[in-house]
Amino acid sequence: MEIKFDPLRRFIKIKSLSSICMLLAAIAALIVSNTNLYSYYKQLLELEFSIGFSGFHLSKSVLHWINDGLMTIFFFVIGLEIKREFMIGELSSARKAILPILAAIGGMIFPIAIFFLLNSGKDSTHGWGITMATDIAFSLGILGILGKKVPFGLTIFLAAFAIIDDLGAVMVIAGFYSSLISWRLVSIAFVLLIALSLLSLKNLYSSYIHIPVGIVVWLLFLESGIHPTIAGVLFAFTIPSHRKKRLAYVIGKGKNALNELSQLIGKKEVEFKNHKTAINILDNITSEIQSPLQHLQNKLSTLVFFFIIPLFAFANSGINLMGNEGAFTPLTTSIAVSLVCGKIIGISLFSWLAIKLKIAVLPQDVDFRQIFGLSCLGGFGFTMSIFICNLSYVSVHLQHSAKLGILIASLIAGVGGYLVIRYSLKKKSTETNDFSALM
Numbered sequence: 070m071e072i073k074f075d076p077l078r079r080f081i082k083i084k085s086l087s088s089i090c091m092l093l094a095a096i097a098a099l100i101v102s103n104t105n106l107y108s109y110y111k112q113l114l115e116l117e118f119s120i121g122f123s124g125f126h127l128s129k130s131v132l133h134w135i136n137d138g139l140m141t142i143f144f145f146v147i148g149l150e151i152k153r154e155f156m157i158g159e160l161s162s163a164r165k166a167i168l169p170i171l172a173a174i175g176g177m178i179f180p181i182a183i184f185f186l187l188n189s190g191k192d193s194t195h196g197w198g199i200t201m202a203t204d205i206a207f208s209l210g211i212l213g214i215l216g217k218k219v220p221f222g223l224t225i226f227l228a229a230f231a232i233i234d235d236l237g238a239v240m241v242i243a244g245f246y247s248s249l250i251s252w253r254l255v256s257i258a259f260v261l262l263i264a265l266s267l268l269s270l271k272n273l274y275s276s277y278i279h280i281p282v283g284i285v286v287w288l289l290f291l292e293s294g295i296h297p298t299i300a301g302v303l304f305a306f307t308i309p310s311h312r313k314k315r316l317a318y319v320i321g322k323g324k325n326a327l328n329e330l331s332q333l334i335g336k337k338e339v340e341f342k343n344h345k346t347a348i349n350i351l352d353n354i355t356s357e358i359q360s361p362l363q364h365l366q367n368k369l370s371t372l373v374f375f376f377i378i379p380l381f382a383f384a385n386s387g388i389n390l391m392g393n394e395g396a397f398t399p400l401t402t403s404i405a406v407s408l409v410c411g412k413i414i415g416i417s418l419f420s421w422l423a424i425k426l427k428i429a430v431l432p433q434d435v436d437f438r439q440i441f442g443l444s445c446l447g448g449f450g451f452t453m454s455i456f457i458c459n460l461s462y463v464s465v466h467l468q469h470s471a472k473l474g475i476l477i478a479s480l481i482a483g484v485g486g487y488l489v490i491r492y493s494l495k496k497k498s499t500e501t502n503d504f505s506a507l508m
Contacts, residue, residue, distance in 0.1 A: 079367075081209055081224055087374035088210030091451070094379040095386040095476070102387035110387055127288075135384050136459060139377045141287055141301040143452075146373045147235050148305025149366045154232055156310055168420060168429035169226055172440075173233035175419025176447050177201040180411025187403035196400070196461035196471055198245060200407040202238040202453035205231040206374065207479065208446040211487050218494045222432030223439050227446065230416070238453045239302050246460040247295040254293035258286045258300065265307035272311045274361040279308070296460065310362045378452060385455045386476070388469045396469040404474030408454070409481050412447035420444070442490035448482030450475055 101110045119128040129137065160166040180200035188194045208227055212219050261282050268274070283304045290300040390396050420440050423429040431437070458471045 079370075081228060083370050083374050084206040084209045084228075085213035086210075087378060088206040088213075090375055090379040091206060091382045094382040095451075098383045098386035099388060102389045103391050107387070107389060114384055114387075132384055135377075135381055136456070137291065137297050140381060140456065141298045142369060143373050143377050143381070144239065144298040144301035145283075145305045146366060146369050147232075147239070148302035149308065149362055149369075151232055151236050151302075152306055152308070153310070153362060153366065154229065158229075160229055160232070166229070168423055168432075169229035170233055171419045171423045171429065172226075172416045172444075173230040173237065175415035175417075176203065176230065176234065176412050176444070177237050177415070179415030179418075180407045183411045184403060184407040187406065188400070191400075193400045193403075193462075193467060193471075196404070196458065196467075198238065198241045198457045199404055199454045199461060199471055199475065200411060200450065201234065201241065202450050202457070203231045203234045203412070203447045204449050204451035204453065204479070205235070206378070207449045207451055207483065208443075208486070211446060211449075211483055212490070214487065215491060215494065219490070220432070220434035220439070223435045223443065223490075226432050226435065226440075227443050230443075230447075235453060238457065239299065242296055242457065242460065243299045246457065247299075250294040251292065254289045255295060258289040258293065261286050261289075262303055262307055265304075269307050269309040272309045274309050298456075308362045308365060310360050381452065381456075385459065386472065388472050388476070390473075396466075396473045398470040400467065400470040401474040401477065404471055405478040405481070408450050408475070408478035409445075409448040409485075412450075412482070413441075413444045416444035416447050417441050436493065438493035438496065439490055442486050442493055445482055445489050446486030449479045449486070450482075451479050 098110075101107065114130065114132040116131050117128055118131055118134055119126065154160040160169070181197050184197050184200045185194065188197075205228060208231060209224065212224055212227065265279060265282060268278075283300075286304055287297050287300045291297040388396050417440060420429075421437065424431060424437070431440070454475045455472055458468055458475065462468045462471060
């Protein structure tokens with residue numbers, strides 16, 4: 070019997086479910102920020118927390134530990150997803166990759182262009198990167214609401230172009246949202262990353278080597294001026310996708326352990342403590358031959374998407390709408406318009422051109438009405454957009470205005486995308502039934 074495990078389906082399921090936790094966390098932050106609890110909320114996020122030992126000391130606020138520390142783990146998982154997709158996933162061949170790549174490029178260019186047009190000559194132009202990313206979790210969650218009628222090819226297309234979006238956002242953060250750079254520290258970090266990459270080329274991996282070196286690389290990036298979350302992505306690229314093991318030897322050990330355990334079949338009472346060596350052997354075999362990349366992605370995905378991202382959402386969605394200045398400003402409108410209109414125009418136009426010019430083909434069972442619906446969902450720019458917002462603006466008032474624009478755009482994109490895709494699926498079902506009746 071063939072045993073199947075589809076990492077992409079697992080990835081989609083986790084992201085879809087995590088969107089509920091993120092939404093609840095964001096709503097909780099909005100409620101707290103507009104009640105008498107706001108002062109306690111601010112005090113909690115500004116609370117200093119220190120780690121260190123003699124000769125080394127690192128002190129940051131709770132908010133910075135979340136955004137610079139825990140979010141590095143999120144970016145590490147994003148890096149693993151990007152690497153897997155380019156190596157063995159939906160972006161591993163030109164035929165598979167061309168349509169989501171072009172859709173993502175269009176979905177980045179047009180929002181940025183509209184944002185610059187609406188903010189020309191203003192101090193707020195530094196936030197142009199806010200408009201370029203699509204939140205995978207929320208957009209997949211909305212597709213999940215639509216149920217099994219959604220073609221799997223449409224879900225794959227959304228996941229693929231959103232991953233390209235994330236890659237683009239990471240490059241923008243590294244290139245445009247880093248402060249003055251200490252190239253000496255960066256050079257040391259890259260020497261360590263190259264050393265790990267050489268081990269990866271030989272399919273050699275040890276958590277006792279990789280994890281300590283990864284922490285050192287994060288610290289070097291933290292002190293260098295390049296945002297430390299970039300260290301998470303680069304570190305992910307050094308994780309090998311295979312292990313260097315003699316498969317025949319490993320299988321031989323497994324067979325011996327299974328033969329010992331097979332003697333237990335038929336017994337009413339089993340003392341597994343008498344066979345713990347065989348059980349441990351089977352457990353070790355799994356870790357010995359499993360892909361380190363897939364193993365880490367499986368282990369960390371639950372932590373990231375059900376704890377770190379909801380925590381990030383709670384810590385960064387606290388917009389005080391009752392303040393003296395008010396959060397709704399022209400920046401709010403420009404971000405909302407750029408995200409919604411820019412994504413719709415960019416994704417749908419570039420996808421249409423790619424198909425018309427026969428550069429790419431539509432995914433199986435997908436029509437262009439559904440692609441248009443996905444372009445609406447593209448305006449759901451929550452996690453990465455809020456992250457770039459924090460890097461773009463020092464002013465709390467500008468941050469609140471930008472975040473309100475992100476939330477408004479996400480609401481419009483989510484509802485609009487849902488309605489368009491639902492209508493297109495219903496229309497397609499009606500057309501199929503009419504065709505069947507004619508036959």
